[in-house]
Amino acid sequence: MLFHVQVEITLKPTVMDAQGSTIERALQKLGHDGVRNVHIGKFITMEIEANCAGCARSAAEDMCRELLANPIIEQFAVQVVEAEKECPA
């Protein structure tokens, strides 16, 4: 089965996110007073051919550990969405 997989990579909370804080200040200057905790990350989408959603997730998590994220500074979250089946007609 083909699964759509979304991977979100962000800096760990212990790592200062200079881009996030700069954008937070910019938003506040624009009048968005209530804005807090802005963070910047990477968003990666892919399709994975796998037997089940769990297998697709575990493959994506392996990819994060191996290449997509640097575990020293980054954390990741994986979301798996089953691809819509093609209409047989």
Add this chain to the structure above:
Amino acid sequence: MKFGVVIFPGSNCDADCHDAILAVTRQEVRYVWHEETDISDIDCIVLPGGFSYGDYLRCGAVARFSPVMGEIVRHAAIGRYVIGICNGFQVLTEAGLLPGALYRNDCLKFVCKPQPLRVERTDLPFTHFYTTKQVVNFPIAHGEGRFFADPETLARIEGEGQVVFRYCTPDGQVTSEANPNGSLKNIAGICNEGDNVLGLMPHPERRCDRLTGGTDGKKLFKGLVESLLLKSISHR
């Protein structure tokens, strides 16, 4: 003694390193294409600055999977020398040959300027020609040179004396004002526990001729050559 300078797709300080090392040391220097898998003829491999693989994903993240990297890991494991400069330092941390990580400068700018550095270790093959706490000036040119390590790793790096260069004021004070990128403890360069792998964000190869602003970088390459020659004599 023979030096090798790795060329990854996107390296752009490879020729600077090659020419500076050749002029300063008068030793053999050859280029090493990133797909090479035999570097057994080389005593010191240099990973130069630049933007390997366009800095895609993270600086150095893709270069670390180049075929030559497996050889460089083996080269380091048998005690041969490795120097990573700027992007080369990023590749070495991504490959796990040096601890920590380098990420976006706190000022969010690409910082390109001459930078005073304090030499913290003078007992290394790379630095024994410098004097203790000597201030040298190597230029920096990076957007992602902010050194980070978790508290345990940082304590180990400091405890083991692995910090080789720190950003400082011209008179050698290690202050936050002298820190160009927000690096923890003003760390500009570190070595591994075996003292044979050195990584630094500043560019010593750009300070090997008065025409390019100074000669503080010469001692790094000359010192390494002398160390190696002495070692080979004592092994005879």
